[in-house]
Amino acid sequence: MDIGIAVxxxxxxxxxxxxxxxxxxxxxxxxxxxxxxxxxxxxxxxxLAVAGAQVPGIGVGTAVVPVAQRHPLVLASQALSVxxxxxxxxxxxxxxxxAMMVQSMFGLPADxxxxxxxxxLSVLRPLLRGQTVTxxxxxxxxxxxxxxxGVKPPPVLLAALAPAMLRVAGQCAEGTITWMTGPxxxxxxxxxxxxxxxxxxxxxxxxxxxxxxxxxxxEAAARERVAGGFALAGQVPEYRAxxxxxxxxxPGDVAVVGDEDSVARQxxxxxxxxxxxxxxxPVGSTDEQARTTAVLAELARCTHIPAR
Numbered sequence: 001m002d003i004g005i006a007v008x009x010x011x012x013x014x015x016x017x018x019x020x021x022x023x024x025x026x027x028x029x030x031x032x033x034x035x036x037x038x039x040x041x042x043x044x045x046x047x048l049a050v051a052g053a054q055v056p057g058i059g060v061g062t063a064v065v066p067v068a069q070r071h072p073l074v075l076a077s078q079a080l081s082v083x084x085x086x087x088x089x090x091x092x093x094x095x096x097x098x099a100m101m102v103q104s105m106f107g108l109p110a111d112x113x114x115x116x117x118x119x120x121l122s123v124l125r126p127l128l129r130g131q132t133v134t135x136x137x138x139x140x141x142x143x144x145x146x147x148x149x150g151v152k153p154p155p156v157l158l159a160a161l162a163p164a165m166l167r168v169a170g171q172c173a174e175g176t177i178t179w180m181t182g183p184x185x186x187x188x189x190x191x192x193x194x195x196x197x198x199x200x201x202x203x204x205x206x207x208x209x210x211x212x213x214x215x216x217x218x219e220a221a222a223r224e225r226v227a228g229g230f231a232l233a234g235q236v237p238e239y240r241a242x243x244x245x246x247x248x249x250x251p252g253d254v255a256v257v258g259d260e261d262s263v264a265r266q267x268x269x270x271x272x273x274x275x276x277x278x279x280x281x282p283v284g285s286t287d288e289q290a291r292t293t294a295v296l297a298e299l300a301r302c303t304h305i306p307a308r
Contacts, residue, residue: 044062095158119137158177183269184245213296
């Protein structure tokens with residue numbers, strides 16, 4: 001299991017220089033990928049183009065960009081531009097977006113998310129390969145091409161939690177990205193569902209699992225802080241469904257929290273579950289975050305965490 005780390009908005013407010021510094025620190029520490037979420041601040045694609053161009057030696061990826069408000073012709077142009085800026089080190093992570101935000105903030109439809117995403121990917125993937133599309137579909141119209149010379153198409157990962165979306169990820173993307181999804185749910189639901197969908201000659205899908213991580217001597221207090229700080233996210237229906245599958249009361253129960261040995265054991269369990277990439281988001285006090293990053297960096301320098 002490779003280890004990447006979150007940068008940017010998910011870590012809290014930061015200037016552009018500070019985000020670039022986070023990517024540089026991640027590269028120096030030996031993390032495989034610096035992942036940026038699309039939140040309500042920085043544009044993840046722009047930030048990664050700038051930071052990735054200045055920091056060699058590390059992959060960069062979005063985890064994730066909601067696509068409802070970005071037409072595939074627009075997103076393909078943006079993604080290929082980032083890929084050119086970073087020298088083919090970019091992974092495009094996309095998602096349908098949280099339904100309530102898509103509807104309330106943008107006034108866009110959020111029904112039939114798996115159907116919409118399958119059609120979206122049927123247009124986006126050819127565009128990333130430089131092909132011309134003429135698509136008049138059920139949920140999408142796209143006519144045109146994107147010409148960015150000398151750039152490889154980036155791999156595409158799809159945020160997927162429900163069975164229908166996992167099947168789309170397995171059949172139409174290189175893998176999935178999860179959030180607030182515990183180890184039992186990953187092992188019993190996420191990994192087998194997407195792996196079955198990818199059967200028939202497709203490569204084994206990547207499973208990038210996003211976790212809040214805190215190395216601390218006070219596990220109970222750290223979990224309580226996560227439970228309070230991320231309580232609202234825990235009520236998002238998409239995430240709540242995964243917490244219920246896990247038997248978790250809230251985000252604090254599925255965070256990776258404990259001392260050095262405990263965190264290492266929890267990460268081993270994720271590797272055993274079939275997770276190919278950890279997307280770690282350090283949380284806690286300044287000292288706890290520094291300790292967490294140091295522990296994760298030491299594990300990352302071991303190249304990967306093999307499953308037992």
